[in-house]
Amino acid sequence: MNAEIIAVGSELLLGQIANTNAQFLSQQLAELGINVYFHTVVGDNATRLEAAVKAAQKRANLIIFTGGLGPTKDDLTKETIAHLLQRELVMDQEALRSIEEYFKRTKRTMTENNKKQALVLQGAEVLKNDYGMAPGMALTIASITYMLLPGPPKEMRPMFIQYGRPFLMSKLERHERIESRVLRFFGIGESQLETEIADLIDQQSNPTIAPLAGDGEVTLRLTAKHESSLEAKKLLDETEAAIARRVGQYVYGYDNDTLFSKLVERLKEQNKTVAAAESLTGGRFTAELTAISGASQIVKGGVVCYTNEIKEQVLSVPASVLATDGAVSEPCAKLLAEHVRSFCKADIGISFTGVAGPDPLEGKPVGTVYVGISISGQETEVHALLLSGDRETIRTRTIKYGCFAILKKLTASL
Amino acid sequence: MNAEIIAVGSELLLGQIANTNAQFLSQQLAELGINVYFHTVVGDNATRLEAAVKAAQKRANLIIFTGGLGPTKDDLTKETIAHLLQRELVMDQEALRSIEEYFKRTKRTMTENNKKQALVLQGAEVLKNDYGMAPGMALTIASITYMLLPGPPKEMRPMFIQYGRPFLMSKLERHERIESRVLRFFGIGESQLETEIADLIDQQSNPTIAPLAGDGEVTLRLTAKHESSLEAKKLLDETEAAIARRVGQYVYGYDNDTLFSKLVERLKEQNKTVAAAESLTGGRFTAELTAISGASQIVKGGVVCYTNEIKEQVLSVPASVLATDGAVSEPCAKLLAEHVRSFCKADIGISFTGVAGPDPLEGKPVGTVYVGISISGQETEVHALLLSGDRETIRTRTIKYGCFAILKKLTASL
Structure with missing residues (x-):
């Protein structure tokens, strides 16, 4: 089965909303093993909708x-399709009853045009709307x-899951199961990753391997097909192992994991706490960690040391270090990480100092970043980075780098 | 000019991401007065992309x-179009140089496939990528x-605004100017706002007034058309004044303003500094302010006092207050705001404490929030809120509330 998804609505063409319906349905169809080759968006216009349907009929069987x-005059999807397929629209009594009940329940007056909503294509299986009319x-x-x-997504999603999906499954003749898994990488670029595993990507079609980059991270989506779900998962395991042999050191998680959720999870497992001294990042590191429920077990707190005054007076960075090395320096990052750790009585102290831009600072170029990591009983590490991008990109990559660096250290200490 | 937007990428057809690019571009084109009749999404497949382009050529002139x-083999948009239009792809030396510099700057190895990115269609105007390769x-x-x-939206959006939009404007032949303005509201719901100005919305078509709600804020987009840009702006001014007479107290800014950017701007104007004690919000307030360039003038810093230990030991909240009133309480919010102000030597101290969920805390329900505001020479204010929504919604609304509350006080003191 090859599918095309046609969204009808001028609000999409005006950019008032994004076509999240197509995204949802694509995910659903991928899980059913149905290929989606096109999405089309067309406005509330019968002629153009008819043209879109005719094009889709040539290339899709779903x-x-x-x-x-x-209920309004703008709504013409079923009318247009009825005309194209030369089918009558007939009143569905059950749908009509449920619309009438809806108005009774909400104590609103039912206008005549609302009845139009109960018209369905003759011979069609009616999919109930449990969340609308x-x-x-x-x-x-x-x-x-x-x-x-x-x-409306609130009506469409449950309708598809409850009634649309079973309808499609009954149409599918084969019994192939689709399993997919996303591997999440940090610290390696998309093109380097692809170079490292180019032969794997080229040679195999089951599972397929699809890279995607974004926000300083890269993901690989592995998708396997097999009659048995268990066998499909085995295929995924094998491919994942082959990839891990090449670039496993950059993998940090799966599917919906984030660097932040992994760090919270790992710290909980190891019963360790963290505190942060944030200059460059202004509090974003702790903000991301505390966005995750249960972070209170592992985040002690932190100091947003945006000014040198606070670095000196609260986190005891000597004035001489700020004067000679500067706030954006290895010695400053080291002291900030060590002092915030003792100040907050945490197991791990991390510091972020750098130049977010748009202007250079202390003669150091935009993107100069130092991340300090202090762990009790270990020598403090300072990582010097040179990042590109705008202010927000530099800050985002910095906190992600910090997460990944702590994750690595936690894994090493296991 | 009639436009079609074609998004190329299998990740869209798999539902990994929504086509927010089409939404953004549709908004942009609407502002330029260019009609968009179709969006198409097609995968990384030359044959199907070619079919999509041929269909678009019949119905659009943009x-x-x-x-x-x-850089990867999957990326075949320009190759396919070059083939269809029978145009050569030529190396753009400036683009190549900027890619090489990118790798030099970030000290990464440039692989051969990266050069492919500098190939452009012969005779095309090259649109610079300021945020990518x-x-x-x-x-x-x-x-x-x-x-x-x-x-990637981070590359596409600035490229379109900076270079794509001017290119299109130079192509437009008609003389009607479209001016639009977004008014930004906080502290009033969408339906209440709509009720207050229902007659204005109904009675007038130039400018049009379009409300939109999201993330605890409401906006009104006013769009005026006139042969003269100046006259169009005058129409906007008149409508804005009529709206302000009704609900002006909720307006905080225009267009791309955010509560955070307005707060940074106002604090700079008044030469005042701020420091934050963040429990509930874990550093997000200072993170948002410091995301804005130039924040270093007005953000002193802050303390992420996620644990009671830090509230007590760093910010001197007496153990008795934590034991009797609790961390989520008016007295605690008051002391946190006052102490972080003196601790960081700022003009304004703000504190956030509350229950983000999913579970209640200290017997207080999820959504219980206290925001303390301490200003030198004034009595400390504590605002008690009861917010609904999930963890992230509660945190977001809390910091926005804090911004708006300080903005109100700064305006009052003018």
């Missing part, structure tokens, strides 16, 4: 529509399956 | 592509304008 099922529908004509879903 | 300009390009052939932009 066409899923979202939007345009409402307009029902969905699905039918197959001349080997093409058409599924019409409402536009 | 085709904007996003994605597929990177792959340049964009634009050219007009047979009355159709093709614009190729990179996929």
Whole structure:
């Protein structure tokens, strides 16, 4: 089955909302092993919608529509499809009853145009709307399956999961299972990663290996197909092992993991606490960690030492260090990490100092960054980085680098 | 000019990301008065991309592509278009130099496939990439304008605004000017705002007034059309004044202002400094302020007092207060604000303490929040809030509330 998703709605073409429906349905279809080759967005215009449907009929045997099922004149998805397929629209009594009940329940007056929502394509399977009024529908004509879903994600998502997905599964003839896994990397660029595993990517089609880069990280999505879900997972394991042999040192997690969630998890496991001295990053490191529920077990706190005054008076960096080496320096990062650790009585102290831009500081170029890590009983490490990008990119990469560096040390000490 | 936006990338068809690029570009094109009739998403597949381009050529005279300009084999947008238009790809020396510099600066190894990014369509205007490696390009052939932009939003957005938009404006022949202005509100809900100005929204079509809610804020976008840009702006001024007479007390800024950028701006104007004691928010308040360039003038720093230990030992909240009133209490918020102000020698001290969830704390329900504000020479204020939403929503609304509260006090003291 090859699918195309057609979203109908001028609000999408005006940029008022993003087409998150297509994203959701694509994920769902990928899980069912149905290929999606095109997304199309078209406005509330019958002629252009008709053109979009005709194009889709040539290249897909499953066409899923979202939007345009409402009560107003703008809503013309089913009317257009009825016209194209030469099917009647008939009143669905159950849908009509549920619309009437909705108005009774919310004590609002039902206007005549609301009845329009209960019209469905003759012969279609009606998909119930448990969270709104307009029902969905699905039918197959001349080997093409058409599924019409409402536009509001709050109605569309449960309708698809509850009724649309089972309808499609009954249509699927094969029993192939699809399993996918995302490997998350830090500290390696997309092109270097691809170079390291180019032969693996080229040689194999099951699992497929798809790289994606963003926000200083790279991910590889492995997708395996097999009649048995267990066998598909085994295929994933084998490919993951082959990748890990080459670039395993850069892997930090799977699927929805983040560097921050992994760090919180690891610190909890090892029963260790952290405190941060944040100059460059202004509190973002602790803000990210404390965004995760349960962080109170492992985050002691921190000092946002944005000014030299606070570095000196609160975190006891000697004035001489600030005067000779500067705030953006290895000695300063070292002292900040050590002092914030003792100041907050934490097991691990981390410090971030650097030049976020737009202007150089202390004669040091934008992107100069020092990350200090102080752990009780170990020598303090200072990592010097030179990052590119704008202010926000530099700050984001800095805190991610800090997370990854602590994670590495925690793994080494296991 | 009628536009179609074609996004290229299998990650979109797999549902890994939503097509926010199409949303952004649609908004931008709407502002320029360019109609967008279709969005298309196609995978990293030359045959299907070619089909999509051919369909677009029949219905649009501006085709904007996003994605597929990177270094890997998957990236084939410009190659496919070059083939379709029978244009050569030529090495752009400036782009190549900037890629080489990027690798030099970040001390990473440049692999051969990175050079591919500097190839551009012969005769195209090259659009510089200030935030990444792959340049964009634009050219007009047979009355159709093709614009190729990179996929990562962080690169695509500034490239379009800086270089793509001016290119399109030079192509536009009509003389009607479109001016728009966004008014930003805090402390009033969308439905209340809409009720207050319902008659203004209904009665007028130039400017149009479009409300949008999100992240605890509401905005109104005013859009005016006129042959003269000056007259269009006058129309905006009049409508803005009418709105301000009703709900002006909730307006905090315009367009791309944020509560944080406004606070930094105001503090600079008044030459005042701020320091924060952050329990609930874990450093996010100072992180947001220091994300803005020039914050070093006004942010002294802060203490992330996530544990009671730090509240007591660093910020001198008496153990008795923590034992009887608790960390989430008015007295604690008051002392935290006062003490962080004196501790960091700032003009304004602000504190955030509360229950972010998922579980209640000290017998207080999730969403209980206290914001303390201490200003030299004034009595300390503590605002008690009861917020709804998940952990992140509560934290976000808390720091926004803090910003707005300080802004109000700064305005009052003018």
